[in-house]
Every structure is written in structure tokens, then in C-alpha cells.
Amino acid sequence: MRNKSARRIVSFILAAVVVLPTLAGMTTKADTPNTPYDVTFSLGSKETQVCFNWMSPSKGKAQVQIAKTSSVKSGSFPSNSTVTGTATATTATNGGLGNASYTDATTGEYTNKATVSGLSLSTKYTYRVGDGTTWSSEYTFTTGNPGSGFSFLAFGDPQLGAASSNANAAIKHTSLADDQAGWADTLKKATSKYPSINFLFTLGDEVNNYTDLTAQQNEYKAFFTPDSSAGYLQKFALVALEGNHDEQLGKYYSYHYNQPNRSTLGETSNNSVNNNDGDYWFTYGDALFMVLNANNYADTAAHDEFMKQAVDANPNARWKIAAWHQSAYSEASHAVSSADDSTQITFIRQNWPKLMDKYGVDVVFEGHDHSYTRTYQMYNGLPVDATKTNLVSDTKGTVYFTLDSGSGSKYYDFQSTAVHTFSSLFWQQYAPTYSYITIDDNEFKIDTIRTDTGDSVDHYTIDKTPLAPASSSQPDSNSTVTSTPSGRSSSSAGNIDTGDSFNGSIPIAVSSTLGILVLIAIAAALIARRKQKD
């Protein structure tokens, strides 16, 4: 009996050893097919290049199949249309940054990156991404021809998952699903109104959760695929940057984007792990875009060095555009001295514009304060001309835009106690907005639109005198400002005219303090004398 049962057990174990691994192999394949998600592509360093990025549950070949749409026949790509990239296991500082007791751990996902070069201009392409076996859906996009100008849409903090129900907002957000619906709505309205844009630009805080990996994973899915049937972020190239929320899981942010010319300059680091989130640049048409990481706010020397490299590499850029998350010039909750990140914001306001002055940056895009502010042309920390206008020509200085929420997930209120001396226009009507920007050789134009009504919130134009055929561009030109008073005063109670006044009363303060001190001294002497007498 004993022998028999022992033999039975042994054979069972043997069978299990043989069978189980195959079973396991089969189940993992069957249960979790390696379906790509968070599919996105960024602009390359040139218009003929795009950089793909997607996540996958397991490690595969990281392939993009891409071909001119005209040559893709019913799901079959021409033979030479496969580009292979790399798949890398992703890590995150689950639990949040900054605390020495948190370390990076793998998240059980893979990031896939592949760069495709040599694309033709003004051409429709079809692509899909995958591991060679399991593929994403097919998507199409059209390359631009920015020689004759180009356009893009910009959005402030989509911040999927913030679900912050501002009392003043008509549409309340109480869940990730609400944020996702808001984001889908904005993208739908913006891209159907401007279908020929060349790319989308989000200004940080793409996701919201600070500490929880699972929550952030869901938020990334909602950000990249707010509406799976529409595939907005798979149809258009996306330029994204890192906000304070995206930074919180450390390196995890960097696995979601494939950014061109990314530098180690300006990257953040926590617990000695560098987060691969440094500054990067790209050119489109004759505009140079410099995308800076303001989470590393104090390291202006690094950003300075990066901007020098970017500008040196593109000496003929006609327009210089910078973007970062934490706004230097905004007027809502982050702008007050009691804001808990006011040290950072104050530092950025006092010092970052010096770099913009130095490199002759024309336009800056920022987010973080979930409200809209357009500054005057600023130079040396001062308005070049504090006359309200919607059009400047051959002007000096930099205009700074802080964009309001793109999804409606969160809004901050106007703060009357903040500084407003730089502000030409403030707007907060608690509705999602997007900005439509067009750039050609001689004109930069921005129109900011609220998604609920489709009305214009603000518009602004910078003109440059056409170049004489031979000469190259003149950065930071000091010509005169032509301010044309605009016929249109943009909407509503959101517009606030502001000014601080200052008083140089230091001598009075000093003399009165001295006076009081003298009085105190006399009183002390008198008391001492009386005490002695007693």
C-alpha cells in the first residue's frame, strides 16, 4: 500500500513538473496578450522624423510597422515597413519620491521606443506598433510641410485623476472618468475645429496621483486614450513635458515618452537615481522649441548650458519658444506667498526670465496654475510696454502664457494678493480651454478658446519684419515697440486690471526705530536709578 501510494505521489509530481511549465506558459500568453497601450509618438528633431513610445505587459521585439497609407492594403504593410526599437523593463519609485526609504522597483511593464526617420513631408502614413505578433490597432497621421508655416494645439495641465470639483465650475469632476471625458471632449472639439494641426503640446501634469503606481497607470491610460475609438493622441504627434505631479514616481514618467535630443542637463534626481527627464529640444519649420524641466528649478546653470547647446545647434532659428511647467508669471493659487511651493515659484520668477532674456526667447508656454495669464512683453523682469494690446511688431522681450486646464479636472482661483504687475490679461471662467498656435516666417499667432462655448478667450500676434533675402535672423532685436490698441477687449469678469504700489519709506522706518530705542534706553536708565534709590 505504502509503496503504491508513494509511487503514485512520485508520478504525480513528475507529471506536474513536466506539465506545469507548459501550462503556465500557455496561460500567460492566453490571459495577457502583449497588447500595446499608452501608444504615442513625439516629433523627432526634424520634421521627417517621429519617435514612437508605447507600453506593453511583456518584453517583445518593439516593432513599428509604418508605411504611406496609400501602400497599405487591408491591414498588410509592404515588406520593408518594419522598424525595430528597444523594449526595456520599467521602474517606478512607488510610494513617491524624496524619502530615502523608498526605492525604485520594477512595475511589471515594458517601455518600447522606436524612432522612424526619412518620412516624406505632407504625406499620410499608417502605422501600428507591437512585438511582431501582437499589434496595436492601425492609426494614421499626416506629416507636415512647415516650410510654409505650421500650427499646433497647446493645453494646460490635463492632470487626469485630479477630479477636483471647483465650486465655480459648471461641470463638476468627481472621478477619473469625469476627467477622461473632459479631456476627450477638449481633444474632440479642438481637433475637429483645427484638423490640419501638426502636433499637440501638453504643459505638464499629464497625470495626477503622487504616490500610487496603479492609480497613475490608470491615469496614463486615460491621458493617452481618452476615447479609444477616436485615438486622438495616436493621430497627432504629442509634445509633453514633466509637471510636478508626473515627477512623483521618479523615472516612471520617462518611460511614457520618447523625446528627441534629450539632455542629461536639467534632469531631476532622487535618492541618487537620475530620472531621465532632462531638457530637450526640437525644431519645426524655423522655430526652435526648448522644453525645460522646472522640477529642477534651482539649476538654472544646467538649463543655461542646455539652451546654449540648443541655440548653438540651430543658429538660424527664426522663432525661439520655451516651455516648462511651473509658471513664472501666473496669478492664481500658486502665485501667492503662502503657496507651499512659493520658494520654487519665486525662484523661477526671479531667475528664469534672465535665461529667456539671454537667449532672446520669443514665447514661453507654462502650466501649473490652472488659470490663464498672458503677460506683457517682458524684459529684465519688467514689461517692455505696459499698454494692453493684442498685436506687437518687431518687439523686444518675451511673452509668457500660462494655460488653464485642458481637461477641466482642476481649476485654481484668482488671488488678489498675488503680484499682477506683469499681467496683460487674466482669465478664469472654470471651463476647459485650448490654444491654437500658428507660426510662419514672420508671424506668431495664438488664439485661446474655451471648449464649452467655442468662444475666444484671448488672442495675440507677434509680427516680425520679413528678412532681407541674404541676412540671417537677429535674435533679441532691440527695435521699437509698435503697440496697436486692439479693438477687441476679451471677455468677462475674468479680466482684472491690476497694479501694486510701492513706497520707499525706509528712512522713516529707520529713524522711528532709532527714536523708540532711545526712548527705551532713557526709560531703562530712569528705572534703574529709581531702583537704586529704593
Place this chain on the structure above:
Amino acid sequence: MPNHHIKPILKTAGIVLALCAYVAGAWFFSRSTPYYNITNMSGADRISYEKARVLSIDYQDVGPDKTYRQMQTGTQTATIRILTGEYKGQAEKIKNGLNYDSNYLLSPGEDIIVSVNTAASGKTINIFLYSPDRGPWLYILIGLFVLSLCAIGGRKGFRSVIAILFTLTSVVFVFIPLLYRGASPAAAALAFAGMTAVVTLLLIGGWKVKTAAAILGTVIGVAFSAGVLRLFEYLASLSGYNMSEYDTLLVISGHSGMRVDQLLFASVIISSLGAVMDIAISVASSVNEVSSSDPLAGAGRLFRSGIRVGRDMMGTMANTLILAFVGGSLNMLILIYAYRMNYFQIINSNTIAIEIMQAFSGSLAVVFTVPLVSLTAAKLLTISSCRRNGVPALPELPSPPGAKEPVAAK
């Protein structure tokens, strides 16, 4: 009497022991404060704040601002010598912008503070003016305050300095670390208020019955206002989440478990503590005065005298609190006036609602401290004066049960 020799020794030993316990406690609490890397810099990049001296102004274009005529704006270029840190002794050129965010007109010989930021390559160094070197002036002002307090206040003044020192150090080394590490801010604030009241009032009032009464009154007064505040916070839906911008506080809370929601409560308790202590010691002192001039005065008389003095004071005291909050939010009030903001908007804005909550729950504490301290002082003083005089307490107020035995003793 051996008692006379033992008492000072015991007292000194007690003080030294308490001091040691305090320093050890402070060290323990603040020691393991978790590290939070706020600058986020990578690699060998670094920033530090250093002292420097202006050697010369090489270029200056400064004049009245185009919009705000009283203000000087423009630019200066200065040569400075760095006096501390990595680049100590080196002369550097800096550009100083005078604008709305930073507005210091430099002159040769002046000491300033600069931020010195170096990229890892060592090729790029950013030196920016941070501020004039204010430190020395602040120290002089503090020094003058301490000196005048001692000169005019004498021994009491010196004791007050110690009390202030204690309050400041316990905020920095005990209270803040406690909050940071996730202690309930409400509990921490109450404990801190109690501790501060005990030490401050003992130092200033001395080891006397009136001090005990003031301490009891303060602690109960603060606890009472805490209860009221809690109730109205709940009713008005206010919490730490409504304090300005709390994103970064939330990040920190993610690491350390700090309770952001109760921070508002803690801040109100702390800001009203001073006034409550003030009125508590004044009422207790005056009750004590009446009791010592008339040792036979009954508890009822003492209580009424405390209330009378308190009545005079509570109005001005509550006013003090409200004026302090007005002073703190003067800029905001001016702006509200200037913008002619809507009534509902004003009264319901987070900032204003919080200010009102702070001012009035603190004042409420002041008001209720008066009867509380009058009662405790009257009770305690009658008991102790009876003990001294061997006369039973007058039955105007019932004695607490524990107090009966000592009356008969000795």
C-alpha cells in the same frame, strides 16, 4: 532649617533635569527628520547661497518706473567678491535687475547674498542676487529687544527671554517635527499649547498658586476654543485642504504621513495661545492681589473680582486678536476694497473665512478664559490661604473633595 538648603538645591537640580530632558527630547524629535530633496538636482550640479561684497558698479541704468513712478526700475552691472563657499575670494560680474519681483539698488561696499549655481561640467555658473545681507540687522534688532526686555523687565524680563527661547525652540525642534512625522496636528497643538503655557507661566508668574490657576485656565480655555473651532470648521466645511495651495504639503504628507487636513486647526490654536495666556495670568494675578490684601476674602469674592478685571480686559484682548489678524491680512483687505468684491464672494472665500474663523474662535477662547481662571484662582487661593491661616474656607463655593483633608492638616 535644613529645608532652606535643600529647597534651592532640589530646585536647581529639578531645573537642570528638566532642561536636560527638554534638550534630549528636542534632539530626539528633530534628529531623524526625514530628508526631502526639494531642489531635485541631478549629478554634480549644485546650488548654495553665499555672502558677497559689491566692489564696484560698472553700469547703471535706473530711473523712475514708467507705470509706478515712486519705484526705481532698471538694471545694474556690478563686480562682486564672493566671501564664502566654493568660489570664496573670486571676483565675479553680476547683472542686477531692478523690477517688481526684485528691487535692490546696490552700491559699492555693500554686503549681499547671492545664489551660486554650478552645472556639473563646471562650464556654466549662474550667480544671481538673492537679497541684501539682512542677517546683521535682524540680529541687532533681536539683541536690542532682549536687552531692553532685561533692562526694563529686570529678573522678570530675563525670565521672559527664557520663556520666548523655550517657545521658539520647542516650535522648531518639537512641534514642527511632530507635525511632519504625522502626529495628529490637533493633539500636537493642544499638547504644545499646554507645555508652552506651563513653562511660560511658571517662568513669568513664578512657582505660585496663581500660576497654577493661570495654567489650568489657559489649558482649559484653549481646549474649549479647540472644541468650538472643530465644530465650526465642520459646519463651514473648512480644513487644511483649503489653506492656500497644498500640493507640495500633500507630497510631503505622502512620505511622512503628515495630516494636512488638521493643519488649519493647529495654526488657529497656536495663534490664539498668546492672548489666552496673557489674559489668564492677568486675571490670576489680580485675584491673587485681592487675596493677599484680604486673606480672609472668600472664594466668591475672589471669583467676582477676577471676573471684574477680566471684563475690562476681554474686550481689549479680543480686539488685540482681531487687530492682529487684520494686520496680517491688511494687503488682502485693501485689495478687496479696491476691487469692490461681491459680499458672498468675500465671506465665502477660503482666506477670509479662515481669517474670521481664526479671529473669532481665538477671541471666544479669551472670553471664556476669564471665568475659568477666576474660578480656578479663587478656589486654589482660598484653599492655600486657608492652609496658611488655619481658617476653614468660607462655604461660598463648595470645596473640591480632595481639598478637605489638607485644610485640617498641620
